[in-house]
Amino acid sequence: MGGGIGRSFRIGLLLLAAFFTQPVGQAAAAEVVRVGVLKFGTVSWELDTIKRHKLDEKHGITVDVQEFAGEDATNVALMAGAVDVIVSDWLWVSRQRATGADLTFVPYSTAVGAIMVPDQSPIRTLGDLSGKKIGVAGGPLDKNWLLIQAMAKKDYSRDLAETNTIVYGAPPLLTEKVQQGELDAVLNFWNYCARLEAKGYRRVIGGHEAAAALGASGPIVALGYIFHESWAKAHRAAIDGFVEASADAKALLESSDDEWTALAPMLRGDEAEQKVMRDRYREGIPKRPPEDAEKDAEALYSVLATIGGEELVGPSKELVPGTFWGTE
Secondary structure (H helix, E strand, C coil), X not given: CHHHHHHHHHHHHHHHHHHHCCCHHHHCCCXXXXXXXXXXCCHXXXXXXXXXXXXXXXXXXXXXXXXXXXXXXXHHHHHHCCXXXXXXXXXXXXXXXXXXXXXXXXXXXXXXXXXXXXXXXXXXXXXXXXXXXXXXXXXXXXXXXXXXXXXXXXXXXCCHHHHCEEEEECHHXXXXXXXXXXXXXXXXXXXXXXXXXXXXXXXXXXXXXXXXXXXXXCCCCCEEEEEEHHHHHHCHHHHHHHHXXXXXXXXXXXXXXXXXXXXXXXXXXXXXXXXXXXXXXHHCCCCCCHHHHHHHHHHHHHHHHHHHCHHHHCCCCCCCCCCECCCC
16 A cells, blocks of 8 residues: 555656646636738738747737628727727727727738829829829728828828729729720829839829828828727736737848748738838838827827818817827
8 A cells, every 4th residue: 555655656747847837827717819800911921930939939929810701890809808909990990999999000011002103104293193084992081091191281282082083992903994095093001012013013092102291201101900908907917919920020021032922822912012111111210209100190180080070080170099009
């Protein structure tokens, strides 16, 4: 009996030793951060980089990528608690905060769209657009479109929506229409602009130039990672780990061309298109402190609110405090 007790005691000691010498990652599973993205969106490039290099594991989390067919679906998923993080713009965040939601925003990209024309087009400035047929992606409340309209009124006393034929549509469709000669110019999302640039089209003006003309001090933040403030406060290590993993992925994508070779199947398009998209993505990596980005957002908010009205910004006349995470 004594030998049995001795063996049991020794086995117990071995089990205790095994428990206390486990790696931390095995003792406590990494927290999962569920990220909702568009199925073919550019955000997937960064998330793929995070997963390939296990940057989420490096920062103590597990990123679970969930794909959706459209932006409305990602918004609904976030509001319903089906995902923890999505990508959208600060206008939407401010509008939701104005109606009681606790959403907040971390800058993701400063890449913005531009008005593109064929290289041989006589259109050189906003003043040359009068009377032209313009395709606009994102609809009448697209931020770039509103900023460019405001600039045209300020610098040329022109109302682009009144003096032109405006065709709203999906980015791929408008890209095809301008190449077929059915549009004189197209205001498209940045990645579609990059594809057109690779085919010899040129920029007339983009959202950054319009924003600068209206008071912005640097590249405006176009998109950000959005999440509930209450979730972030309850899962501070998770959101910090996600933001750090995102920064690491951006550093790799900025410095290594090999990373873009690995992403080639996701980019689609030919080699020239992929190269321009790579370069424009790199230009869109935020460099300024979030506090500076927030100041520019505040300055532009009133301009956008004047043109877009309550349909765009909701009931608030100014950017709602807390829209940018960690700047209060």
